[in-house]
Amino acid sequence: METTPEQLTLEGVPAPRARRRPRAAGEVAAELPVARVCIDLPPAHLDRPFEYAVPAALSEDAQPGTRVKVRFGGQDVDGYLLERADEAEHEGVLVPLRRVVSPERVLHPATARLARAVADRWAGTLADVLRLAIPPRHARVEAEAAPGEPTRVAPPSPSATAWADYRGGPAFVQHVTGGGAPRAVWTALPGEPGTRWPDAIAQAVAAALLGGRGALVVVPDARDVDRVLAALEEAGVPRWAPGLLGGAVRLTADDGPSPRYRAFLAASRGHADVVVGTRAAAFAPVHDLGLVVCWDDGDSLHAEPRAPYPHVREVLALRSEIEGAALLVGGYGRTVEAQALVAAGWAHDVSADRARVRARAPRVQALTSTELAREGAAAAARLPTPAWRTIRDRLADGPVLVQVPRAGYLPAVACGRCRAAARCSACHGPLALHTAQGVPTCGWCGRMATDWRCDECGGAALRSVRVGSERTAEELGRAFPGVPVVVSGARSATGVVASVKDRPALVVSTPGAEPVAPAGYTAAVLLDAAVATAGSSLGVLTDAVRRWLAAAALVRSADDGGTVLLVGDAEQRASQALVRWDPVWLAVRELDERAALGLPPAFRMASVTGTREAVAAVVRRVTVPGLDVLGPVPVEGAERDAFEPDVRTLLRVPRSSGAALAAAVAASAAVRSARREGGVARIQLDPGELL
Template structure:
């Protein structure tokens, strides 16, 4: 007798659950099985799944299209990776739920690159595809496109901006001829037609002239606009609908519609050149001939989301996979880029010493030794020689003042005992946003209106760190009647793109320096000791990169250009700036890292999280078969990672030789897959080749 569900009077009986019927729709006659990458976060589901292709989708569900599939009792997004005749799965297959769009937005080249990136950084394919393919915009897809778009005339074969570099002209000619050279380039300042945007544009135009596409990835939108303007001067105009050829701007700040329109122009082959920021490294450029990464040391090139790839490494992988040329350039030289040169994988493209001296400004380091004869005035933040240089050079044009910190007074201390002023709620550092303001915590934002020192009870405050806003205020008082421009992400006017060629004081934080068309008359780089302080990996090359980026905006020595470095910075960094020799510093750093066993001489994985979770992940990696010995460093507590009253997070470093790097990534990914499948507790963050080991 079947069991009976009893019900109360007046209460409706529960509805009987119905099992979903098996699909009875006709299946595609040709290649009826689709292998799909389903957008699923768990690491143990990082594989393709097979689905039947209904006959109604046979013509539209091609590789690269977006689809909806049934997974785990609910609908999920996915991409068709390929169509095959037979399935590897032995059981019954479920058909595709729905075709989201017939537009093939995932090209085979990008899919292969995404898989390589996921494998290299121990991530999942779904995570990488979220970075590579922008969200769909249906209205943009429906826009009418010309069936036969008008062609843009080919660019002129001009490579004058490369004439002063050893191997520069040969690199451009090789790209134009269809080759795949790889170069690390140290750029120099110069006139408008000699600056780095013109050189990048001429290299990209050479790829277009050779019948291939080009991809240029830059740190921010200002650099994107400068390269697009240089491309227009090199006869590669901006792409417009109904036109075949030109360059598109692919950045997130454009907005969803404009970004997706530019993406479709690239995937449909309507644009030859893609210029964009970090995510543009995955742009679907047809027949890629040249990939460019400018200023690879800029932190904006490092992806903050899992699996944390870096643009330089992504483009290096893409160069190998697609047989494209690669150009990694900047005014500075990172240790990672120098490693490419040292290994012979890439060639060095730089100018000889005579050209360097002719095209760069005069650089002087105002250390305490240099200022000893100034007496007590040597301790001033803006010593007399710097003040005198600003006064004299203002008559010839704008003067740039670089300040490493933003804000007014980012950090303050007790005026009596000099103890650091801390928030009473979270113990974060206190700072001032303006002269008459109240101290505010940089962590929780609380205002400490009644603050008193815990050590001596005093209420007076003194400055410890001076930001760009306070610097601009002091310079305005020192040079009355001179306009003062503040450029920075936190400044009231934001990041200023360009300043006119007339006397003005321009105060900017690193990376926010405006461009002066004729160059700055002088530049003063303040608080040099702050830039080289700290224990982070690569702090010295990064400081030199920031200084050189500002110094490159100054006129050459023949036109009176001068750069002053103020402060007792680390001597090796100061000398690299004075000699304008970032490659020498990077080479020395690389040799030291090889001795110490630090990246990029080795491959390293950082595992951070709760102690139990980190221990479980590391134990499985240690048990995995690796072709080389595994060094386990830690676990050690992570500073500033306390979780209330509980113990802080810990970090363990896993280190292997570079030859075993791929095996380490595989072992880490497998351990994360086991953790996901078992639903282990705690939190874990894994990063391959971390940049911060301090």
């Protein structure tokens, strides 16, 4: 008689679980009847996939990556279908999917892995990251019909001329062409058209395309997007249009929901193989990704202001590891975080030697109080005589750039008698003047102080404390009559000016809004240097040097007469880094100091800010080896109650324990969410500001 074989089990070891098909009301799909869904709800304790049954009628459209509607907590909520499975882990009856919002697959497996890694890295939730990664649906754009058989874009011509002056530059491009995944931190130099930073990025992108892979470029703002797209066209990579297979798309939120979603779908469907965009483009679904580029990683626009507050540089670093793509982090300056990648051996340094730097950079001079001592009382002038003379002499050959660190007219004023800071009588915010004859206005509540009187001495006269770009342009217009004055800035009447012509003009700009002169500026004057380095943030010095170098890079080389003047008593190391054109030296020193002081990026930190009880509850549940708890301390300017100000606690661990810290903080936040604890607690990993 035949007997059925019996699977033996060891004592104490659970028997293998029998495969179960889901139980659900109604007919379920014959194949892969279980859908695992990420629901779009913010509570941290819901940060896990939930199982639903796939109705047979929805089986064809309910594919991984599609948007779905599900029933959760007595209401219909949005979600993303992560995967289909044969069996369910849930013991009970599964609720069926309500409907498939669209059969368009917008969440690709690589994007899902990246989003999960970003959520874990910054102690966030997958739903929060997906809101950053995937733009809102635009049904009309999805329904747009293709114009017919697509035309394949011709491959670009190989070139690495813009990389010739950099040590390791040609090798990086060659490695990318060959299908490799090198990682580099690049310190860019100024140069002639064809050798500037957009041209170098375009040639690296072309190298990835020649190797049969796609590329992603993330820059701070829309002006930089336009410059990269123009350089790509010069390199043989055209703009994508419907009916083309290949080319580059522009992906920015400023373009509006329809163009943004159209560009996203072009990359998602594999029609475009290059994406150039701003912060959210870091998650763009480029097929067979071979190169990711982050330009000017120190710019604050790369830091996401919404939870879980990821930074583009770190997101692209994670993506390069997950998808095996090359990574290029570049800028005129060098951030301490980028230098940490080089110091750890994770990325290679790509920079020019001193001879190349001297050949391509302008002549830089710092006009400090020591250099101006011979001027006597005139040394205290905001525009000293040497700077005035340089502007006058160089205007004959072309435009001159004047960089001012503050926008507006008089962004800070004080009492003209006792020099006490002028404050609003309603909220005690700082007062500012927007025009010469204007009424002082509060920078916090916006009220006009029509009858302002000083609280200290009763005086009614005001004097300037900080001078903005508008007042500077007014003063320069009087000093140089007949010379056109162009003001560029987000708050100016003309907005941010993209470019100026190669003719005599005074261009007054705030940092980051400098227009481009095709042949370069003849000179640049960087005013109020002491203001730029007077902040208390960790990156104040490297950020000041980065802003100065970005302006100085628009000036002609020293051989062509280009001159840059730094006016003011800035911090000594920052001044030296600019004069020597050596941002790497400053970044190395800053990294060593932070390692000695236990500060990021040598250490990892978590900031917990909010009401005292809520912060204490979150911190109490975090247990990580080597944890150092700093605080709580009151947070200035964040009072919710006059008797109970907000507090901040910092959690610090060695970098090797960074992942454990993120996991512990996320677990504590999940407990807080599940228990519905009161108060407010804002959690941020690796905060940009610690003071």
